[in-house]
Amino acid sequence: MAIKKTFENLPEEKQRRVLDEATVEFAEHGYHQASINRIVDRLGIAKGSLFKYFGNKQGLFEHLFGHAVAGFKKPLKAIRATPDLDFFERIEQSFLAGAQFVDEHPNLYRIYLKMLFNESFPLRERFLGEIRGANAKYLRQLIESGIKAGELPASLDVDMAVFTLHAVMDRFLQGYAVPSLDNGLAPAANLQARARALAAFLRHGLADAPSQE
Amino acid sequence: MAIKKTFENLPEEKQRRVLDEATVEFAEHGYHQASINRIVDRLGIAKGSLFKYFGNKQGLFEHLFGHAVAGFKKPLKAIRATPDLDFFERIEQSFLAGAQFVDEHPNLYRIYLKMLFNESFPLRERFLGEIRGANAKYLRQLIESGIKAGELPASLDVDMAVFTLHAVMDRFLQGYAVPSLDNGLAPAANLQARARALAAFLRHGLADAPSQE
Amino acid sequence: MAIKKTFENLPEEKQRRVLDEATVEFAEHGYHQASINRIVDRLGIAKGSLFKYFGNKQGLFEHLFGHAVAGFKKPLKAIRATPDLDFFERIEQSFLAGAQFVDEHPNLYRIYLKMLFNESFPLRERFLGEIRGANAKYLRQLIESGIKAGELPASLDVDMAVFTLHAVMDRFLQGYAVPSLDNGLAPAANLQARARALAAFLRHGLADAPSQE
Amino acid sequence: MAIKKTFENLPEEKQRRVLDEATVEFAEHGYHQASINRIVDRLGIAKGSLFKYFGNKQGLFEHLFGHAVAGFKKPLKAIRATPDLDFFERIEQSFLAGAQFVDEHPNLYRIYLKMLFNESFPLRERFLGEIRGANAKYLRQLIESGIKAGELPASLDVDMAVFTLHAVMDRFLQGYAVPSLDNGLAPAANLQARARALAAFLRHGLADAPSQE
DNA sequence: CATGAATGAGCGTTCATTCAT
DNA sequence: TATGAATGAACGCTCATTCAT
Structure with a gap:
């Protein structure tokens, strides 16, 4: 707590700028390659200030990503509550x-994507978990x-279903965030069309696909 | 490829050792965090030698992974040739x-996994592509x-099918290589059972799943 | 002494706490390794306050140790006044x-011990002197x-006597304050016994030592 | 061993210069206040070189002082072997x-003197011991x-004798190395005279001092 | 050709000190 | 008066790369 007291006393606008720049840096370079120097240079603040705010690099990352984790869960909550x-x-x-x-x-x-297969992120196991x-x-x-x-169907193998859904959604x-990974595979369909197609696909599987219209 | 001439004149056994150690280092630490120092220390060769062989760190990585790319494709070839x-x-x-x-x-x-979402690997686009x-x-x-x-069915949306298959196979x-990513999702089924279950699943989809036996 | 005016207006209890914490810090880390940050953190006061009180780190140290110097002399005064x-x-x-x-x-x-051989203490010469x-x-x-x-004996070489007494007393x-410096030398005699033994020793010297009882 | 291999391959003259400059720096500032930057600046070599030689600051210090410890013991050996x-x-x-x-x-x-009462020297306990x-x-x-x-005399309390001799010799x-510590105590007698006087003093003690001549 | 000593920019981090509020 | 955010030089250390031997 003591670590972030100084930071939390900052004007909200400045807090936002600091976290935004840091997020960009970590997103571009991952954890170890991210440079505190670059962050403070872009922010135009002293290096010491960042360490006052967060204690160290790891503290900065954990604060920043820890706060974001909740955001990863929020969008899904809304949908579960739609009865229609x-x-x-x-x-x-x-x-x-x-x-x-x-x-x-x-x-x-x-x-998040960089963290998936790069073991060196702090609190990786916790955040990913x-x-x-x-x-x-x-x-x-x-x-x-x-x-x-x-x-x-009641006979559904729920574990496999979860696995498959998770895989396809991921x-x-x-592919949406890193289009180059879709290398030539998919047509440049618009987002909604692809979501609908995938959902349809997951419904019937490969062998039982209905006619396309 | 003047770069690799001296390396290729080395005894094959030594070539293998060099590439193996380097592979381990890149696998453990990714590209930037991998340390040439550690590699040559473990190999017991001079640092200058490695640079003579490959020019620089990037040259080492490109040689090493470039040679490996073919290996990623091989297993699949065999299966396509099974008419039965x-x-x-x-x-x-x-x-x-x-x-x-x-x-x-x-x-x-x-x-390969580290390269997926980490832009800083040399020739990443080409290798991944x-x-x-x-x-x-x-x-x-x-x-x-x-x-x-x-x-x-002839009506199958091939693009979507490819996308889904690719997603599930990946x-x-x-999950097989990094079990911690399977967090609690799947039962500790053995490999073959899971492969079979997934194949069955892909056949019928979610809505039309046959009864489990 | 404009520097200490604001400090001396503080409640005595707070003055004592400040000086005590600072003393602990200097005792543990010496002068340069002592950290103003740690002191104010432990005290729970603002860093700026300490600088208002004492001007700078050196001012704090000089105030603190300067006040203590008198204490180093007091115990001896009492003994000189014992006619019996x-x-x-x-x-x-x-x-x-x-x-x-x-x-x-x-x-x-x-x-005091750290100051003995470490030239970087402020006012060291004066305090030690x-x-x-x-x-x-x-x-x-x-x-x-x-x-x-x-x-x-009137023939005593007073300079040498002072020197020797000083050395042995130091x-x-x-050895009492830093037992590890007594490495194996002395038996774990209690304090009074050792004081008495040393006094006896100083009386007769090595060659003329009387029989032990 | 690996740590010092590079250093030992250096020309002896350069080895000496490096160790001499480092020794001066540690002697002037103690361990923590000693600055690797200053050492390499004075030597005119790159910072990285020093770390190649000794691994880190502690390695430099331990090498330097560890080699010196034997020198502390040597002078005494010679004297014990003088039968006359x-x-x-x-x-x-x-x-x-x-x-x-x-x-x-x-x-x-x-x-050595700085190490006596400053706990933060590496291997302090071992070296001092x-x-x-x-x-x-x-x-x-x-x-x-x-x-x-x-x-x-056979009745001599050997422990006390060792203690006293050690104290006086130290x-x-x-006082010889740091004359300011002799503050006004002793006359500026020449070395040999003082050594002789102390020895005489230790012989007879305070109460039995013979007439001075 | 192999070696390994030398390099120096860059890293994360600490610190006493200043000063607007 | 008290505060604590801001500072920036300095720290120990790592690194890929170069090049004389």
Whole structure:
């Protein structure tokens, strides 16, 4: 707590600038390659100030990303509370909600992606566990609701379903955030169309795909 | 390739040792955090030698990973040539072939994963494009063969199918290579069982899942 | 002394706390390694306040240790005024008085020890001169009284006697304050026994030592 | 070992310069206040070089002082081997041998003094233990020889004798190396005279001092 | 050709001190 | 008067790279 007292006394506008610049730096370079020097240079503040605010580099990162973790979970909450949508509509909406988060917080999402396979981020296990755990739990609840509502067969292998949904949703967002990873695969369809297509796809599988219209 | 001439004159055994140690270092630390110092210390060779062989750090990485890229494509080739398997059996086999590659080349796969979302790897775009492009192409051909063989409906949205298959296969391998990312989602099923379950799942989708036995 | 005006207006209790914490810090880390940050953190006061009180780090140290110097001289004064003790009893009592001072002001004594051979303490020459000069003067007077009283031979080389007494007394206190410096030398005798033994020793020297009982 | 390989391959002249400059820096400022920057600036070499040689600041210090520790013990050895001197002549010679060491290695002795009461030197306990232990052992053997030779009474309290000799010898050298600590106490007698006077003094003690001539 | 000593920019971090509020 | 945010030089240390031997 003592660490952030100084920072929290700052004018909100300045707090925002500091966190934004730092987020950009971590998003561009990852944790270790991110440079405190560059951050303070861009901010036009003294190096010592940043250390007063956050204690050290790790403190800065943890503050910044720790506060953001909640944001990763929020978009999904809204959808679960929509009684008028059926399961596949909710899936579709979840895709779009994720994309909206990526649009609004592109750098936080980039940090998350870098953290996925780079072990050297501080608190990586905790942060990833929270985000991915929340996602998985959300999807599981969605599926279970779908079964209860008769929209999904009771015989569904819920674990596999969660796994598949999670995989496809992750990939959908990754491709959206880093288009170069979609290398030639998908048509440059607009976002909603792709979300709808994927949802339809997940409904029937490969062998039982209905005719396209 | 004047750069690699002196390296290629080395005894093959020594070449292998150099590349192996470097691969381990890049796999553990990524590109920028990897330390030439540590590599030559472990190898017991002079630092200057490594620079003579590869020019610089980037040259070392490009040589090493460039040679490895072909390895990423090989396992899939074998499966496409199996006339006695139907589409979903091939998918299942593809999963297992990928897992086998991860087993045999864990460090190359770790490098690939780190490269996915970290822009600072040299030739990243090219390497990723090659690997992912080959994967996508392979999957597309598999699907098209499946359609021709009547195992998949002609109406299938091939792009979406490729996308989904790719997503699930990637996630399958990532979870296999980095189990902590599977956070609580999947049961500790053995590899083959999970591959089979996923293939079955992809066949019928969520809404049309057959009863489990 | 404009510098200390605001400090002296503080409630005495607070003055004491400030000086005590600062003394601990200087005793633990010496002058340069002592950290104003740590001091104000422990005190819970603003950093600016300390600088208002004392101007700068050096001012704080000088105030603190300057006030303490008198304390270094006090214990000895008392002994000189004891008419019923002979010279060697006074020496013995001086040792014990020194030890008592170390017990009561361990941190001041630690500062003094650190200052002995570390040129970077502010006002070091003056402080050391005062303390050591007072000690030497005290010992000289003790010796001269002893000669006058016929307890010591008139032929005594007073300079050498002062030197030796000073050396032994210093070492006695140093070993008491920093036992690790006594490395294996002395038996774990209790304080009074050792003081008495040293006094006896100083009386007769090495060659003329009487039988031990 | 690996740490010092690079350094040991250097021309001896350069090795000497490096160690000399570093010794001066540590002698002037102690361990923590000593600045690697200043050392390399004075040497005109790159900062990285020093770290290649010794790994880190502590490694430099330990190398430098560790090698010097043997030098602290050497002068005493020579004296013990002189059969033609009696006990008090040996004491006198020991004082002078110590003074000679201080003359030849003033900066090492200054480091030793700073280390005495400053806990923050690396390996302080070990270095001090070695030096002081060797001194104490040397003095004890001297005393025991003196007793055997009948030059000292068999009833002598050896522990106290060692303690006193050690104290006086230390103080003698400290005053020689840091004259300001002798504040006004002793006359500016020449070295040999003072050594002789102290030895005489230790022989007879205060109460039994013979007439001065 | 191999070596490994030398380089120096850059890193994260600490610190006493200043000064507007 | 008390505050505490801001400062920026200095610290120990790492690194990929160069080049004389």
